[in-house]
Amino acid sequence: MSGWRLNAEYQQLTADFGSLEKVFALEGERITRDSESELIRVERGGVQYYVKRYRSNGTAWRAWLPRPRVMAEWQNLQHFADWGIPTAEVVAYGMERKSFGRFGRGAMITRELPDTEDLAMLAYRQDARLKDAGWVKRVSRRIADFTRVMHEHRFVHNDLKWRNILVDGQEHAFLIDCPTGGFWWGPLLQYRIIKDLACLDKVGKYQLSRCQRLRFYLHYVQRDRLTVADKKRIAKIVHFFAGRE
DSSP states (O other): OOHHHHHHHHGGGGGHSSSSHHHHHHOOOOEEEEEEEEEEEEEEETTEEEEESSSSOOGGGGGGGGHHHHHHHHHHHHHHHTTTTOOOEEEEEEEEEEEGGEEEEEEEEEEOOEEEEEEHHHHHHTTTTGGGGHHHHHHHHHHHHHHHHHHHTTTTTTOOOOGGGETTTOOOOEEEOOOOOOEEHHHHHHHHHHHHEEEEEEHHHHHOOHHHHHHHHHHHTTOOSSSHHHHHHHHHHHTTTTOOO
């Protein structure tokens, strides 16, 4: 059993992106590869596309999961787009299952986000923009906005690290790469929200001032000052990875 969808506005790319078989036959620049998947980059018509191909869903028992990682990837990016969160456009996606519903293989293709870099790379090379208070304030507010929107939908990214946030030359921020994100409720939702915020602060505490980090949080919660509950939550955020770094 298999299914593949190429978005209508990209039908001119059917020769390359028109089926799962064609996508797995594509050759391009390899970006990453591991035991489960690989990411390659191809160019068509002057536009770069990222092709994520899964040949496995991990350990044996995960092959039977109803929502494989590749499906989670394309569905989560589609959620972001529906909620107005800037993200990579999903151009094509699909998967196939073997007998008795066991995962076979799958793929997702996204269109490039031009002139972007991830925040982790900016931190690694000590980019001057991270020392520009105005730039940090504007980008930080955009990240706080889409993080709040995501959490208001009871959805958590589960890997909300600087490497998964892209910025461009116009100070726009984009949220990407979310194969383990999902919906949660009650105490588990609150725990996962704290984890998301702690993932952001894991690098943020080394790159930003305490005042900048506080402004991010206040914009995230849409308040001018901290409540008692905020202070308790911030304590959990800053200590979340204690002893694990």
